[in-house]
Amino acid sequence: MTARPTVTRNEVTPAVNALSPIPSAGVLVEAVLRQARRSPDAIAVAYGDDELTYRQLMARAGRMAAALRGRGLTRGDLVAVCLTPGTDLVTAFLAAVWAGCAYVPLDPAHPRQRRAELLRDCGARLLITHAIATGGGPVHDATEAVSPAALLDQAGDRREPPPSGASPDDIAYICYTSGTTGVPKGVAVPQSAVTHLVTDTDYIDLGPGDRVAQASNPAFDAATFEIWGALCNGARLEGLPKEVVVDPDALAEAIRTRGVSALFLTTALFHLVALERPAAFAPLRTLLVGGEALNPHRARDVLAHPPGALLNVYGPTETTTFAAWHRADRVGADAVSVPIGTPLRRMRAYVLDEFLRETPDGVTGELYLAGPGLAHGYWADPAATAERFVADPTGKGERLYRTGDRARRDADGRIDFRGRGDQQVKIRGFRVEPAEVEAQVARRPDVACAVVTAGRDSSDDIRLTLYVVPAPGAGEDLAERVLARLHETLPGYAVPSAAVVLDRLPLSGNGKVDRAALLPAPDTPATGEPAAPRSPLESALVLLWAELLDVPEVGIHDDFFRLGGHSLTISRLRSLIKQTLRVELPLADMFDTKTVAEQAAALTLREPAPGALTAAAQELLRVTALTDEEVEAELASTERES
Structure with missing residues (x-):
């Protein structure tokens, strides 16, 4: 089988299939310029009170692109962008493409070492970031850093760059995904693929x-589509903002207002909102959901208060965000899955067996x-x-x-x-190769070997568990040290929820690691002896944490995120606290209070009346301790009184 020519640093290989005509708006900037000419004073970008009209956006992007060309960047060069969501970020993306370059988005929340690794791999000539003054930006000797404001100042009176000669086949951006060797893979996406995704669509x-x-x-x-x-x-x-997106109540309000x-x-986020606020999506014209298998029960919950259209979308990064879609107008009561449907217009999908032959309907293949x-x-x-x-x-x-x-x-062909x-696996929509995590751990001199497994917890979330065999002289607290280091080098979603130290790894009959024997989650988190609660409120929080995080023990000084928590579970915890303790803590405070002790102190400051929190906590503990028979007796007593 013949492989396609590879993408190198010095060559851009056309990837548009001659059999698949694409819209004439091949170059992204031309498509946006057309909209700016039609409605120059319409709002193009709004992040809170920070707004830009199409006229303002194109003016800023044109000046920034001119500054990029003035710094010697030209067609095919890479510009890394490490900015928080906002008008500067959108301007930088547009400016990079306008200058004939490709942008490489970096997450400011990722560990500094991770960002530096991506810069080394892509070889970007320039990094646009706000973090220069604070020292928080990624550093690489071959990459010069500059702020958006400095670029605009450097543009002087230049309003736009000279023509770059860019074609639809030129790379628009490089998006990094998890790699099996421990090194992330940069997916090079052409401008034509982006215009295919967002124009003349079905x-x-x-x-x-x-x-x-x-x-x-x-x-x-997914930001490409947005x-x-x-x-x-x-x-x-x-x-x-992220704090709005992960809070079902705040998201519902933002959609409406x-x-x-x-x-x-x-x-994963859709499932959370569907559980707590299924009517939140009703004002939408189109709701798109993707990244993992869609739960039919949660889809039915939302369809009871439907948006204009609920789309289950599917697509790896290598196919530019979405490659297939299914409009879920109705999900039957007996449905065990929701289809990913049919390919986008001009895309094709094949289900093939191991010999690359199409499989019959109903037969599983790749x-x-x-x-x-x-x-x-x-x-x-x-x-x-x-x-x-x-x-x-x-x-063909x-x-x-x-x-x-x-x-x-x-x-039906779906x-x-x-x-x-x-x-x-996919964790909260992000692709994770357990082998990448294993490779990171295996580099350590104090680790003889490592295996990472994935499994689902009681909330049906996917979690990673790390198993390590120590090298001679590894010392104490190996699991804790390994996890701490991973938090410094990997995105949070890729860090295992727990680590277990083993004398040896179980092997199968053919001498390979028996991963199935490692699948059960560890009985205790690797954080040492848990500190006991000191009050009814702390005891109630320990109970809620343990149930939500699916761990048997929680100490009042244990870190929520080190126990396997993430942005979605912290939103669920906020809802549980509101329901059981009748006190609401702002989501920002939930992220800031990472231990039971800190959370209890923050809740006490918001106590509606003296003793109210203690009383609610004691009632929660009392009800939780009831046997099934005692619960039935209380329910019967309540019915008689009513």
């Missing part, structure tokens, strides 16, 4: 009357994708590109992307997702 019809939420992490490929979907169609990009019409959420949404390949990684981007075995001249996902078609075919 799954959504965006226009000047829409307000598209920018709710995703800009380093996550940002370019809005700007290329004359819509308004409505920024939603800001007039959001289109919203993408990761499946999902392959083709069409103008395909990325060029992996940046400077010819081996990985050749492995995943393969020639069509039928000889197409490239196919091997997703690694298992799928089958039903009798595709049903059947899970991963390898060890890769």
Whole structure:
């Protein structure tokens, strides 16, 4: 089988399939400029009170692009962007493409070492960041850092860059995903793939009357749909802060008050909101959900108060955000899954067996994708590109992307997702290769070997568990030291929830690690002897934490996030506290109070009346301690009194 030419640092390989005509708006900037000419005074981007009209956005982006060219950057160069969501970030993305460059989004919340690693890998010539003065920006000797304001100052009276000669085949951005070798893989996405995603589409019809939420992490490929979907169609990009997105009540309010019409959420976040505020999405014209398998029960909850359309979308980063979609107008009571549906217009999907033959309907195989949404390949990684981007075995001249996902078609031709075919998992919408985490740990001199497994907790969330065998002389507290280091080098979603030290790893009959024998979660978190609660309130919080995090013991000084918590579980905890203790703590305070002791102190400051919290905590502890028979007796007594 012939592999496609690889993407190198010095060559851009066209990836548009000649069999698949794409819209004429091949270059992204031209598409946005058309909208700016039609409605120059319409709001293009809004993050709270920080707004830019299309006229203002194009003026700022043009000056910034001119400054980039003035610094010697030219067609094909890479510009890293490490900014929090806001108008500066959108301007920087647009300016980089306008200058003929490609942007590389970096997450400011990721560990500094991780960001520096990505800069080294991509070789970006320039980094746009606000963090220069504080020293918080990623540092790499070959990358110069500059702030957005400094770039605008350097533009002088230049209003836009000279023509770059950029074509639809030029790379628009590089998005990093988890890699099995311990090194993330940069997916090089051409401008034509982005215009395919957001213009002349069949799954959504965006226009000047829409307000598209920018709710995703800009380093996550869903931001491609949000940002370019809005700007290329004359819509308004409505920024939603993270603390709003992960809070079902705040999200419902933002959708209503800001007039959001289109919203993408990761499946995990959708499930959270569907449980607590299923009617929150009713004002939307289109709700898109993707990243993991959609729970049919949660879909039915939302369809009882439906948005205009609920779309279950599917697509790896290598196929530019979305490659398939299914409109879920109705989910049957007996449904065990929700299909990912059919390919986007001009995309094609094939379910193939191990011999690359199409499988009959109802038979599971591996999902392959083709069409103008395909990325060029992996940046400077010819081996990985050749492995995943393969020639069509039928000889039609197409490239196919091997997703690694298992799928089958039903009798109506709809595709049903059947899970991963390898060890890769998705955690809160982000792809994670356990092998990458293993590789990070295996580099340590105090670790002989390491294995990472994935399993679901009581809340049906995927969690990673790390098992390590110590090297001679490793010393005490190895698990805690390893996890602490991973928090410094990996994104939070990729850090295992727990670590277990073993004398040896179990082996299967063929001498390989028996991962199935490691799947059960550890009995205790690796944080030492837990400190006991000192009050009824702390005891109640310990109870809530243990139930939510699915751990048997919680100490009052244990870190919520080190025990496996994340932004979604902390939102659930906030709701539990509100329901059981009848006190509401702002979500920002929930993130700031990372231990039971800190949380109890913060709650006490918001106590509605003296003794109210203690009384509520004591009642929670009393009810929790009741036997089933005692609960039935209390319910019967309550019914008689009523």
